[in-house]
Amino acid sequence: MKKSTKWLIGIIVVVVIVIAGYFSFGGSLGGKQKAQTVTVGRVAPSKSDEAVWNAAAKQAKDKYNITIKYKDFTDYVQPNKSVQNGEIDINAFQTKQYLDVWNAAHKDSTLTSIGYSITTPLxxxxxxxxxxxxxxxxxxxxxxxxxxxxxxxxxxxxxxxxxxxxxxxxxxxxxxxxxxxxxxxxxxxxxxxxxxxxxxxxxxxxxxxxxxxxxxxxxxxxxxxLTKENKQYFNVIVTTKKNANKKAYKEVVKAYQTKAVKNQIKKSFGDLEQSAWDIKF
Missing domain, CATH: 3.40.190.10 (Periplasmic binding protein-like II)
Structure with missing residues (x-):
């Protein structure tokens, strides 16, 4: 066998191995991430809330190939229980202060914030x-x-x-x-x-x-x-501590904390709500 032929076969083998390894880790030739679904718990979402989440969902799909699904509740208790029990992945309805009170009252709770969403002054x-x-x-x-x-x-x-x-x-x-x-x-x-x-x-x-x-x-x-002391009343996106560093969940937060979502919050709510992740004191 000619030396040049051996080199060609060797290169082909290396390419095949690289491609096989890439796909085994969920890659694609186009560079698109593996499709994933993240379920978000919400409380009594209005049409305006839906518009904001639609903007976030579009960012998540376009940038990270993540499909956001929803489970909606009518109270402030079940969304936290559902995250804790693994029935949903994350929730987005509560302030940081509410989360702190919840964790203090439920000793088995492992819920934690993974990012700010909006603030709605009372x-x-x-x-x-x-x-x-x-x-x-x-x-x-x-x-x-x-x-x-x-x-x-x-x-x-x-x-x-x-x-x-x-x-x-x-x-x-x-x-x-x-x-x-x-x-x-x-x-x-x-x-x-x-x-x-x-x-x-x-x-x-x-x-x-x-x-x-x-x-x-x-x-x-x-x-x-709106003061530094009242930052505890900013709304947060929540999951369990064991899932706090899960890539898909962090990417949902990134998808939410975008200019497109900020603009939609302003369009949907006027001065009733505003984005919380970029407020400086």
């Missing part, structure tokens, strides 16, 4: 008055009753000058130290706060439910300030 809404100072003595104010958002709501009322709280990290109504106008502060389910607006004097409504129930920001009489 607002106090009213269809009875147009200024927070005009709330009358004995007025009824409804707030969210879950442990994390209840404390956040009370801090908002304090920052609005309506009450004073004891110096605790996560206050409850029993931590109200001063309530000069004797407001009736009533915790109820988060998904009911917006629906009570016509029946009470004021309500603190989570941004997602405000959008879903078509609450107009013109009815807002006080807005939570």
């Amino acid at each position: 607002r106090l809404y009213s269809r009875k008055v147009t200024n927070v100072k005009d709330l009358k003595k004995g007025a009824t104010i409804v707030i969210d009753n879950d442990a994390a958002n209840q404390g956040r709501s009370l801090k908002l009322l304090q920052s609005a000058g309506l009450i004073k709280l004891n110096n605790v990290k996560n206050p409850t109504p029993s931590d109200i130290a001063s309530n000069p106008k004797k407001f009736k502060i009533t915790p109820i389910d988060a998904n009911q706060t917006a629906r009570q607006l016509d029946d009470v004097d004021a309500a603190i409504v989570n941004g997602g439910f405000a959008k879903a129930d078509h609450v107009n920001t013109k009815d807002s009489i006080y807005k939570e300030p």
Whole structure:
């Protein structure tokens, strides 16, 4: 056999081995990543939420060949249980503070944040008055009753000058130290706060439910300030600690944290929400 022929056969063998190894690790000749699916848990998504996630899903598909699927919930409990149990891959509905409270209350929880998504400053809404100072003595104010958002709501009322709280990290109504106008502060389910607006004097409504129930920001009489201290209220994308470095999950976060998604958030929500990953203090 000629020397040149041996060289040619050797080169062919090397090429075959390289190609076989490449495909065995999920590669393709076009450089496209192996197709994957990631299931995301959400809570009561509105059409505006859908538009934002559609933008993220397009980025995930185009850049990383990841198909995003969804499992939607109506409460704040099941999405975390579903991630913990492995029923879904990640979820995107809660603030960092809510996650911290959840982990403290559930000793078996291994949930962790893998990136920021949006921030939705809490607002106090009213269809009875147009200024927070005009709330009358004995007025009824409804707030969210879950442990994390209840404390956040009370801090908002304090920052609005309506009450004073004891110096605790996560206050409850029993931590109200001063309530000069004797407001009736009533915790109820988060998904009911917006629906009570016509029946009470004021309500603190989570941004997602405000959008879903078509609450107009013109009815807002006080807005939570955007400060470094309130960064704990930025929303996060969550999975379990064992999956925190999983490439596909991190790529979903990258797909979300893009200019295309930022623009869609602005288009869908106006000043109700904004991207959180690029806020500087």
